[in-house]
Structures are given as C-alpha cells and as structure tokens.
Amino acid sequence: MKQEIPEDGTLLPLMEEFYTIQGEGFNTGKAAYFIRLGGCDVGCHWCDVKESWDAEMHPLTPSDVIVENADKFPGRAVVITGGEPLIYNLDYLTNKLKERGILTFIETSGAYPLSGNWDWICLSPKKFKAPRPDITPFAHELKVIVFNKSDFKWAEEYAAMVSPTCKLYLQPEWSKSKEITPLIIEYVMANPKWEISLQTHKFLNIP
Ligand SMILES: C[S@@+](CC[C@H](N)C(=O)[O-])C[C@H]1O[C@@H](n2cnc3c(N)ncnc32)[C@H](O)[C@@H]1O
Numbered sequence: 001m002k003q004e005i006p007e008d009g010t011l012l013p014l015m016e017e018f019y020t021i022q023g024e025g026f027n028t029g030k031a032a033y034f035i036r037l038g039g040c041d042v043g044c045h046w047c048d049v050k051e052s053w054d055a056e057m058h059p060l061t062p063s064d065v066i067v068e069n070a071d072k073f074p075g076r077a078v079v080i081t082g083g084e085p086l087i088y089n090l091d092y093l094t095n096k097l098k099e100r101g102i103l104t105f106i107e108t109s110g111a112y113p114l115s116g117n118w119d120w121i122c123l124s125p126k127k128f129k130a131p132r133p134d135i136t137p138f139a140h141e142l143k144v145i146v147f148n149k150s151d152f153k154w155a156e157e158y159a160a161m162v163s164p165t166c167k168l169y170l171q172p173e174w175s176k177s178k179e180i181t182p183l184i185i186e187y188v189m190a191n192p193k194w195e196i197s198l199q200t201h202k203f204l205n206i207p
Pocket residue numbers: 040046047048049081082083084085107108109123124143145171172173174175199
C-alpha cells in the first residue's frame with residue numbers, strides 16, 4: 001500500500017538523521033544535525049545517495065519527533081537534505097525547529113516550490129531537472145557540481161540568476177574529482193568570485 005503523505009508537513013519520509021560536521025559549502029566545519037528525507041525524481045546519474053530516491057522506502061515520521069531528536073544535540077543548526085527535501089512542505093518542520101532556537105539550513109536542487117523558514121539556502125542546480133526560477137533570488141549559496149568541462153559555462157548561467165550577495169561554489173563530482181579538481185582550481189584563480197567546495201566529510205570518514 002502506498003504511504004499517504006499529508007500536505008501539512010506534519011509527517012515526513014525520514015531516511016536517516018545524524019549529528020555530524022557540515023562537510024560542504026559555506027558552513028563547512030560546523031557541527032550540524034542532518035535530517036535526510038526520502039524521495040527524489042531529479043535523476044542525477046552521479047548522485048551519491050540513490051537509496052534516498054524512493055520515498056516509499058522511508059518511514060513516515062512525525063515532524064515533532066524529528067524536532068525532539070534534533071534538540072538533543074549541542075549543535076544548534078540542522079541541515080535538511082535528501083533526496084529532494086522541497087518535494088514536501090517544510091513550513092511546519094522549520095517553524096518548530098526555529099521555536100527551539102535551532103538554525104535551519106537546506107540542501108536543495110530547487111526543482112520544487114520553496115517552502116520553509118530558512119537561515120541558509122544552498123541551491124545546487126541540476127541539468128536533469130532545472131530549478132524553478134523563483135528560488136534563485138533566495139539562495140544564500142550556489143553550489144554547482146562540476147562533472148565535465150562544459151559545466152563551468154553552465155555554472156555562470158546560474159551565477160547570473162542568483163542575488164549579488166549569494167556565495168558561489170564549484171564542487172567536483174566525487175568520482176571524477178581527480179580529473180576535475182585541477183580544472184576547478186584553475187577556474188577559481190582566474191574567476192575569484194567563485195570558491196572551491198570539497199566534500200570534506202568523505203576525506204574525514206564521517207557521515
Ligand atoms: C545528495 S544531495 C541532496 C539535496 C538535493 N537533492 C540536492 O541535490 O541539492 C546533497 C548535495 O550533494 C551533492 N552531491 C550529490 N552527489 C554528489 C557527487 N557524486 N559528487 C559531489 N556532490 C554531490 C548535491 O549536488 C547536493 O549539493
């Protein structure tokens with residue numbers, strides 16, 4: 001039987017939750033509680049969490065329970081990721097987190113309508129299912145995954161759409177990083193509005 005997911009965001013398909021260090025982007029190095037929601041139809045062939053894609057595989061969990069769990073840790077930031085978290089209405093979850101003084105960060109492809117009350121929005125656009133144009137002005141951070149050379153030009157198209165204060169990151173696709181990282185280094189030195197983001201948790205062997 002298919003799970004009925006209520007539209008009010010009080011129940012969400014939870015794949016996993018873990019307390020770790022944010023490994024990527026602007027908040028790299030900061031302790032954070034990760035909430036990974038199941039469900040994604042963007043279809044990145046290099047996605048490093050394909051187990052998240054089928055929402056049916058992940059139990060519907062009360063958002064109140066997720067908030068209770070997050071509140072047990074000394075780190076006062078959560079990263080809501082997935083899967084694609086914006087498939088769901090995140091207003092309820094983020095408002096409850098903020099009531100407890102917890103900072104709310106999201107990792108999103110932007111392919112679904114923006115919901116939720118956010119302290120930090122990391123937009124990581126994908127060629128496979130483009131972000132909705134209405135999310136770009138709200139991104140605090142644009143993090144483009146570089147898989148091949150043509151992705152630099154594509155990254156600039158998104159840089160032109162975000163706000164002038166949005167931080168710009170180029171992150172090597174993990175399996176191609178040996179070949180791509182030197183190109184990113186060269187690109188950032190020539191175009192210093194960009195910075196490099198590495199998946200540092202993979203080097204540190206932490207979740
Ligand atoms: C797994 S995704 C989940 C959140 C959302 N679906 C998204 O793509 O932003 C979390 C972050 O990991 C990045 N990512 C996924 N697979 C990757 C890979 N193989 N190499 C580098 N970054 C990757 C995504 O671009 C995104 O910034």
